Amino acid sequence: MADVPFGFSSGEDPDRDNRGSNDPESGAGSNPFGAFGIGGDFGMAELGQIFTKLGEMFGGVGSAMASGKASGPVNYDLARQVASNSIGFVAPIPEKTTSAISDAVHLAETWLDGATAIPAGTTRAVGWTPSDWVDNTLQVWKRLCDPMAQQISSVWVASLPEEAKDMAGPLLTMMSQMGGIAFGSQLGQALARLSREVLTSTDIGLPLGPKGVAAILPEAVESFAKGLEQPRSEILTFLAAREAAHHRLFSHVPWLASQLLGAVEAYAMGMKIDMSGIEELARDFNPATLADPTAMEQLLSQGVFEPKATPAQTQALERLETLLALIEGWVQTVVTEALGDRIPGTAALTETLRRRRASGGPAEQTFATLVGLELRPRKLREAGVLWERLTLAAGMDARDGVWQHPDLLPGADDLDDPAGFIDRVIGGDTSGIDDVIAQLEQEVEEDGDRPDDPGSSDN
Incomplete structure (x- = not known):
């Protein structure tokens, strides 16, 4: 069964009875106090920690209500706190490791200069x-x-x-706050898990970190490298090159980040809810439930909020998948060109990451749990082939020039028929890049001449 977004429940978990209390995959279900940094075996002295954390949570709700200030649909302060407690103590990264990361990114940037016309986008590593x-x-x-x-x-x-709204009265505000707490708690636990799996700041294809900051997570890289035959230094340089290549796009293609995040937002806002479950629940609704945190937690996890796919979601998903595939395919192409002759294991590492993304690895599964959306660039291989063929046919500059405007990018159909797109780029079609740019320049000139046109006021 596919993952559903946080706040939803499938109502099924065939492995629940087989999970032990120490199973890292079991989450809060096997240890309800895990989110507070307390293990499955705890003594009476540690109960004070639980009540202290609960007091902070509900004290925050009371303060927000008293001030009239809403905390929003997700309690992000709680999410940060739960994530921090779930992660636990982590030793600072040694200066030697930081230096190695900086050197790897600098070396990768130097090599990428010869593989792409888009300039470096990292300001620090x-x-x-x-x-x-x-x-x-x-x-x-x-x-x-x-x-x-x-x-x-x-x-x-x-x-x-x-009538239920009238009976609930001010407690509806409490329900909203409780929903924010429930979502914040789930978000915090999911982020804690994801933070131990991602390799770089751009690992899931979205610009999650600060602009220009190339970030690598050594702990996750070490886990990723286990079982691989390549030297650690080559793996680090390979990942640094991917991170740097992503930042070149995100830094110098100004519309790219907003298009990606906008597609995710469009998918979420296009979601519709199956109201039958809610209507059934509302018939037996008891306003007293709103004052009981335990009952509220059960209420939010009953699985009545079942999402339904809509045309708007389908369109947003296709746009997002295509854009992710184009980004990943471009990164794969330029990194392979930059490192291929210098790092023998580039092809093997590329294939390992491609399979990791295509099969929906742990990071993608966690993201699907967070926002109900799988980040699988399903046509990643096709996108890679398109960029490779375009490079051979039109050259590096023409290939990278496609990123000048979103209308110039290949569409989903072009990934299945790269030859037609390549023909347009190299001028075999009037909709090629040069013609599009020329048309845009002509429109700008016409707009500039319009005020001097005596007849323009009639238009």
Whole structure:
């Protein structure tokens, strides 16, 4: 069964009874206190920690209500706290490791200069711990998660009968706050898991970190390198080259980040809810539930919020998948060209990462749990082939010039028929790049001449 977004529940978990309390995949279900940094075996003295954390959570709800300030659909302060507690203590990254990362990124940038016309986009290179990753990416996660969480919380209240709303009264605010707490807790746990799996700041294809900061997570890289035959230094340089190549696009293609994040937002906002489950629940709704945190937690996890695919979601998903495939394919092409003769294991590492993305690795599964969206560039291989053939047919400059405007990029159909797209780029079709740019320049000139035209005021 595919993952569903946080706040949803499939109602099925065939492995739940077989999971032990120490199973890292079991999450909060096997140890309800795991989010507070408390293990499955704890003594009475540690109960104080639980009540202290709960007091902080619900104290924050009370303060927000008293001030009249809403915390939003997700309690991100709680998400950060839960993620930090779940990650636990992480030793600082040694200076030697940080220096090695900086050297690898600098070397990769030098080699990439000969493989792409797009200039370097990194301003500095750093090593991140899992906690660093959470702190530096949470701002983008807010933009990704808010649309889905907002729709979940608003549709719940909107579906209640009027008499139930009247009975609930001010407690509806409490319900909203409780929803933010529930979502924040789940988000924090998911981010903690994801922070130990991602290799770089751009590993899932989205610009999650600060612009221009090439970030590599040494702990995850070490886990990734286990079982591979390549030297650690080559693996680090390969990942540094991928990170640097991503930053070249995100830094010098100004519309790219907004297009990616906009597609995710469009997918979330296009979601529709199956109201039958909500209507059934509302018939037996008891307003007293809103004052009981335990009951609220159960209420939010009953699986009544079942998402339904809509045409708007399908369109947004296709746009996102195509764009992710084009980014990954371009990165793969330029990195292979830059490192192919210098690092013998480039092809093997490229294939390992391609399979990791295509099969929906742990990082993609966690993202699907967060926002109900799988980040699988399903046509990654086709995109790689298109960029390779375009490079051979038109050259590096023409290939990279395609990123000048989103209308110049290949579409989903072009990935299946790269020859037709390549013909257009090299001038075999009037819709090639040169013609599009010439048309844009002509329109700009016409706009500039229009005020001097005596007849322009009639238009």
